[in-house]
Amino acid sequence: MDDAITQWINSAAGQSILLDMIMTSVTQYGVPLVVLIVALQWWSQHDRLHVRHTCIAAGLSFFMGLGLNQIILLFVHRVRPYDAGISHLVISPSSDWSFPSDHATATFAIAASFLLRGLQRRGIALLAAAAIVCISRVYVGTHYFTDVLGGAVTGILAAAVVRGLYWEGTRVDRLITGFL
Template sequence: MQLYDLDAAATRTINSLAGASAAIDFMMVWVSAIGVPLLVLAVAGQWWRGSGRTRSRHVLVAAGLSFLVGLTINQIVLLFVHRMRPYDAGVTHLLIARSADPSFPSDHATATFAIAAAFLLHGMRRLGLWFLAAAVLVAISRVYIGTHYVSDVLGGAMTGIVAAMLVRPLYREGTRVDQLIIGIL
């Protein structure tokens, strides 16, 4: 069995659950549509959190930078990789409107995993694990609704994690730039 066949089979298995329950379909479409904006709002909402404000703000900025770096990496990947969406290849049936851009990597997975990885890499374990759970749910929802292959969301997750790993040593806590940024508001 080739890797594509394994990827298509895993994708088909997850997507085959779509249509069995209107409530689950609705939830997965909803998670897919507003998961990223909700995570961004959850990160932004931490800005005014009480204790450890300086440390928290540094991590919040690092999460935002990881998000942006991850999506930038995706744009570079898209210059070289033009993967057909699984619904166009007859692998899945789609629950939402068609997308005009290529399938690999998943921007949704990149964005959410970048946020989770930034929190985890900066030692904010409790919040990081919540963000990680949300990222996994968003990634699964993208396959469930038929818009991505499993490997698309795994590639997006890796891009997000790599972005957070790149940001970690480059945006250091306590530097002048860090103090300027976290001093805002």
């Protein structure tokens, strides 16, 4: 079923120059754009200290999720779908293993951080961006569908761990959120 879903999402790759350009751009610039959006939240006028706390938590979740992925990659060596003949690659090949997707982990860690801290509107917008980034990764042929699902799980898990460990209003939190 994973192969079938991956092929279905990837089936339009190479058929439309415009769609390939859009999906390639989302794959290339999606994560940096989401990070920029979070960074710009620092100067939010509404509930400033809570938003700043959430930005720090999102950054911690981002790095924790990517660290978790590196540990998983030591044990799970899944070939890329284009190497297995499942997908048509429209970007440069990757040099690491396929599972889990770092793009999915990064974007879902950020979105989950906002959702877990009650910033629902921002969190839903970031969740939509994360879903688009994930679809682009399968579309361009570099990931299986379950690679992005696995990445989403590691991102959400990282956000949940950070939620439990990094509390708002602590001395360290007040020091960080009071900066600038």
